[in-house]
């Protein structure tokens with residue numbers, strides 16, 4: 001459709017065109033010759049109700065590299081602070097005839113709600129604990145560049161899986177593309193019931209979970225989504241679930257180490273592992289721009305001109 005709200009239910013055939021177009025944009029970005037006219041005359045508004053470094057900046061760059069007019073609405077200094085509701089804010093932006101609305105919100109389902117109220121194409125840039133589809137697409141692209149395919153790979157998603165929209169989008173994408181997914185972490189953060197998400201295995205033992213995997217994805221502790229008293233101590237977490245050298249060797253030789261960011265060194269990942277030759281964390285960021293160019297381009301082509 002004309003929105004990208006999540007990856008749940010999408011097939012490999014629906015996901016692959018985004019990855020293929022993103023791959024061509026990654027090449028063009030490296031040669032510094034992106035087509036500046038794909039979004040010429042279009043307006044993109046970044047509407048971020050939660051903090052972001054990577055996602056907001058890369059949507060801005062992606063829009064500008066394709067020739068769009070890009071507006072960053074800083075929610076912290078907007079009239080949201082004066083009590084304007086999400087839907088009234090959306091109606092206001094709609095009246096300005098924006099074509100693409102990129103939304104991050106603490107509430108799961110907020111982008112889907114907006115998509116029913118505005119004429120713009122809505123892109124979910126992360127909603128609560130629900131989905132972060134462009135993150136999973138950029139992760140998939142990074143894996144494909146190194147390992148050639150997603151089919152048949154074993155991917156361990158480690159740490160605070162339960163609170164993670166990144167994990168949910170990755171579970172949907174990776175299982176659709178034929179990867180095996182392991183969810184690895186303590187029972188408080190990776191409830192055994194998560195196995196019912198389909199085609200995933202739950203491990204509470206880090207050593208067992210990492211054995212012979214092709215890819216290790218690490219996630220930060222999302223303290224903002226934990227109730228008081230449920231936050232594990234950083235030191236204890238690192239001791240039992242941190243990805244350090246000793247644990248890295250349990251995975252396949254040259255297994256990829258990934259992190260969506262922001263990372264907390266010495267909590268979910270050891271600093272030397274984050275900076276090791278197996279780490280593709282900076283490449284994930286680079287692919288983020290290419291993936292967002294592909295998403296904006298494809299969605300804007302699916303829009304019927306007013």
Ligand code: CP
Pocket residue numbers: 051052053054055056126135260261262
């Ligand atoms: N990975 C990610 O979404 O990072 P930001 O929160 O910095 O956008």
